[in-house]
Amino acid sequence: xxxxxxxxxxxxxxxxxxxxxxxxxxxxxxxxxxxxxxxxxxxxxxxxxxxxxxxxxxxxxxxxxxxxxxxxxxxxxxxxxxxxxxxxxxxxxxxxxxxxxxxxxxxxxxxxxxxxxxxxxxxxxxxxxxxxxxxxxxxxxxxxxxxxxxxxxxxxxxxxxxxxxxxxxxxxxxxxxxxxxxxxxxxxxxxxxxxxxxxxxxxxxxxxxxxxxxxxxxxxxxxxxxxxxxxxxxxxxxxxxxxxxxxxxxxxxxxxxxxxxxxxxxxxxxxxxxxxxxxxxxxxxxxxxxxxxxxxxxxxxxxxxxxxxxxxxxxxxxxxxxxx
Numbered sequence: 371x372x373x374x375x376x377x378x379x380x381x382x383x384x385x386x387x388x389x390x391x392x393x394x395x396x397x398x399x400x401x402x403x404x405x406x407x408x409x410x411x412x413x414x415x416x417x418x419x420x421x422x423x424x425x426x427x428x429x430x431x432x433x434x435x436x437x438x439x440x441x442x443x444x445x446x447x448x449x450x451x452x453x454x455x456x457x458x459x460x461x462x463x464x465x466x467x468x469x470x471x472x473x474x475x476x477x478x479x480x481x482x483x484x485x486x487x488x489x490x491x492x493x494x495x496x497x498x499x500x501x502x503x504x505x506x507x508x509x510x511x512x513x514x515x516x517x518x519x520x521x522x523x524x525x526x527x528x529x530x531x532x533x534x535x536x537x538x539x540x541x542x543x544x545x546x547x548x549x550x551x552x553x554x555x556x557x558x559x560x561x562x563x564x565x566x567x568x569x570x571x572x573x574x575x576x577x578x579x580x581x582x583x584x585x586x587x588x589x590x591x592x593x594x595x596x597x598x599x600x601x602x603x604x605x606x607x608x609x610x611x612x613x614x615x616x617x618x619x620x621x622x623x624x625x626x627x628x629x630x631x632x633x634x635x636x637x638x639x640x641x642x643x644x645x646x647x648x649x650x651x652x653x654x655x656x657x658x659x660x661x662x663x664x665x666x667x668x669x670x671x672x673x674x675x676x677x678x679x680x681x682x683x684x685x686x687x688x689x690x691x692x693x694x
Contacts, residue, residue, distance in 0.1 A: 389425035520671035529620035543645035655688030
């Protein structure tokens with residue numbers, strides 16, 4: 371299928387009719403295939419008006435995610451092709467872990483409408499209410515040493531950031547290593563968990579949480595000054611299925627680039643999207659506190675901070691505070 375799926379085409383032309391002939395031509399599929407796709411979308415809760423000589427017009431789309439609309443918009447070869455969509459789960463990370471242990475192939479994706487025990491970094495909980503966000507985990511099986519795992523965290527952050535910026539035009543940026551911010555507020559977090567054997571990665575699970583269509587009142591009061599959503603920033607709801615498809619496309623493209631050329635091109639992309647570099651930061655790493663200017667990434671993905679004495683310190687994990 372071409373870059374625009376049938377659903378994406380209709381979403382890009384709200385209120386307009388598109389003829390079966392035009393859809394068939396753009397997607398290089400038969401008129402019968404167009405009709406079949408329309409019917410699949412109807413079964414998933416989409417409503418269309420079909421008018422002779424005018425074509426199809428999208429009238430209503432369901433608020434909830436469905437496998438059909440996600441798969442129809444997907445342009446990847448591997449990532450997300452084995453898809454498990456859950457109404458609710460404790461954690462998509464644990465669901466992928468169970469499947470990884472019984473031999474699931476790289477690219478398996480688990481998405482949940484709701485997580486009851488969603489996890490962030492350093493054991494924190496992740497607020498993930500039903501029907502408002504993207505809560506998903508992707509299985510990776512890179513042939514890499516365990517020391518390379520931080521690079522995959524940064525790669526995932528780049529992919530999510532690029533997808534958000536492309537789909538919404540929201541100016542999202544990355545705070546090292548894996549938080550996405552908009553106007554200083556967190557909009558997305560990434561958790562990469564690795565299972566290793568003899569210092570080689572057996573598999574990684576890339577967990578992605580994005581606040582998509584949440585309103586301010588959806589958040590607990592203590593979070594309202596710290597977080598935001600794509601809807602709050604854009605002033606309109608964002609199609610979650612389209613966002614998932616865009617993220618998977620970016621992830622697969624960057625992952626293949628990483629496998630072919632190593633970390634260097636990913637590091638350059640990360641630096642271009644960073645809101646951490648060239649800023650004064652305070653970094654808490656265990657009992658260590660590092661203060662100074664964030665000046666770059668090292669070859670493994672660690673953050674290089676130059677302190678007041680001019681000495682450069684590389685930190686590989688921790689919590690970054692951006693100073694004014």
